Amino acid sequence: MTVINEKINLHSKGYTDIINITEEVAEIVAKHKVENAQVLVYVPGSTASITTIEYEPGLLKDLPEAFDKFAPMSHSYHHDETWHDGNGYAHVRASMIGNSESFPVINKELYLGTWQQIVLIDFDNKPRTRSVIVQIVY
Amino acid sequence: MTVINEKINLHSKGYTDIINITEEVAEIVAKHKVENAQVLVYVPGSTASITTIEYEPGLLKDLPEAFDKFAPMSHSYHHDETWHDGNGYAHVRASMIGNSESFPVINKELYLGTWQQIVLIDFDNKPRTRSVIVQIVY
Amino acid sequence: MTVINEKINLHSKGYTDIINITEEVAEIVAKHKVENAQVLVYVPGSTASITTIEYEPGLLKDLPEAFDKFAPMSHSYHHDETWHDGNGYAHVRASMIGNSESFPVINKELYLGTWQQIVLIDFDNKPRTRSVIVQIVY
Numbered sequence: 101m102t103v104i105n106e107k108i109n110l111h112s113k114g115y116t117d118i119i120n121i122t123e124e125v126a127e128i129v130a131k132h133k134v135e136n137a138q139v140l141v142y143v144p145g146s147t148a149s150i151t152t153i154e155y156e157p158g159l160l161k162d163l164p165e166a167f168d169k170f171a172p173m174s175h176s177y178h179h180d181e182t183w184h185d186g187n188g189y190a191h192v193r194a195s196m197i198g199n200s201e202s203f204p205v206i207n208k209e210l211y212l213g214t215w216q217q218i219v220l221i222d223f224d225n226k227p228r229t230r231s232v233i234v235q236i237v238y
Numbered sequence: 239m240t241v242i243n244e245k246i247n248l249h250s251k252g253y254t255d256i257i258n259i260t261e262e263v264a265e266i267v268a269k270h271k272v273e274n275a276q277v278l279v280y281v282p283g284s285t286a287s288i289t290t291i292e293y294e295p296g297l298l299k300d301l302p303e304a305f306d307k308f309a310p311m312s313h314s315y316h317h318d319e320t321w322h323d324g325n326g327y328a329h330v331r332a333s334m335i336g337n338s339e340s341f342p343v344i345n346k347e348l349y350l351g352t353w354q355q356i357v358l359i360d361f362d363n364k365p366r367t368r369s370v371i372v373q374i375v376y
Numbered sequence: 377m378t379v380i381n382e383k384i385n386l387h388s389k390g391y392t393d394i395i396n397i398t399e400e401v402a403e404i405v406a407k408h409k410v411e412n413a414q415v416l417v418y419v420p421g422s423t424a425s426i427t428t429i430e431y432e433p434g435l436l437k438d439l440p441e442a443f444d445k446f447a448p449m450s451h452s453y454h455h456d457e458t459w460h461d462g463n464g465y466a467h468v469r470a471s472m473i474g475n476s477e478s479f480p481v482i483n484k485e486l487y488l489g490t491w492q493q494i495v496l497i498d499f500d501n502k503p504r505t506r507s508v509i510v511q512i513v514y
Binding site for chain 1 (some may be wrong): 241243278280282283284308309315316318319320326329330332333336338340341348363367373375
């Protein structure tokens with residue numbers, strides 16, 4: 101079996117910044133010419149997540165608004181009693197959404213819906229540098 | 239290593255329709271006689287999700303009610319300004335729950351709890367045809 | 377290819393008990409001396425989840441409080457009409473968070489952020505014995 105590890109390095113603005121990384125993931129898959137495989141897209145850390153979304157301007161507002169209901173930025177968090185860094189909301193959101201998504205590659209194609217993009221969401225309350233791991237197993 | 243890709247084709251009623259696909263997944267695993275493996279159950283698209291639940295009538299009402307708190311159908315979404323298709327709630331819910339779940343196969347058995355079923359949830363606001371990918375790696 | 381299945385057995389207090397299992401997972405990875413691999417951490421059942429969090433006392437209060445907004449313990453659930461066991465909230469939370477997380481192993485290291493721990497969350501409304509599966513594929 102083969103395990104391939106690649107990295108996508110990027111900058112985020114934080115504050116639930118949603119970054120489309122579909123093309124970068126697809127290029128890594130294409131580069132390795134795998135026929136059938138599984139791709140894990142994973143971001144380390146406790147204030148960022150990987151998910152998919154139709155990447156269009158409306159949903160880029162809707163999704164943060166929905167998160168703000170579940171874990172409002174304005175709310176006071178016990179986490180801030182520990183670190184005073186004001187990002188308790190970011191941790192709660194990231195734990196809920198999770199750090200990774202897995203995708204099948206079938207006949208060389210990353211198997212996504214027509215209106216489905218892979219995104220990194222950076223919930224932290226400051227700009228960050230992030231490394232996304234793209235791990236292909238086959 | 240071996241990568242097996244199979245498809246389950248099904249029709250959903252949409253509107254957070256929750257469809258039990260446990261038997262179909264278990265049959266695919268049994269058919270390939272794998273001893274120890276990992277199974278990815280994945281639905282492409284941006285308005286449907288895969289998760290697990292105890293598939294009984296009470297929870298089939300509770301789960302949609304909980305989603306309606308997080309992303310109410312009655313709410314107005316920016317997504318509708320883009321497409322006017324009224325399914326903004328469906329996108330938000332699908333991004334939150336995710337498109338896949340992974341399961342271990344141990345000694346030929348799909349390793350689930352006694353009261354745990356694998357389900358497709360179709361959040362879209364119309365009936366849909368869906369293809370669920372069952373990918374076995376071992 | 378190789379598929380390794382290991383188990384972590386533990387006791388939880390239930391009621392959204394959050395248990396740090398990072399060291400146990402890391403020890404299993406170290407024991408098998410894998411270079412590059414993928415690790416699935418999975419809990420069977422319909423009232424428990426696997427996710428990651430910065431394991432510090434503040435967030436151990438914040439996360440349950442956030443869950444109590446989405447699926448309050450005090451709320452009345454249809455699930456209880458079926459079983460009268462009072463844990464409808466636990467099922468809803470577990471379906472939302474999911475039963476597993478996958479992690480890359482790169483150069484023998486379980487690839488986590490500095491402040492990121494792997495946790496089992498037991499939502500059930502009583503103490504439970506749980507078996508977490510750690511499946512390594514490479």
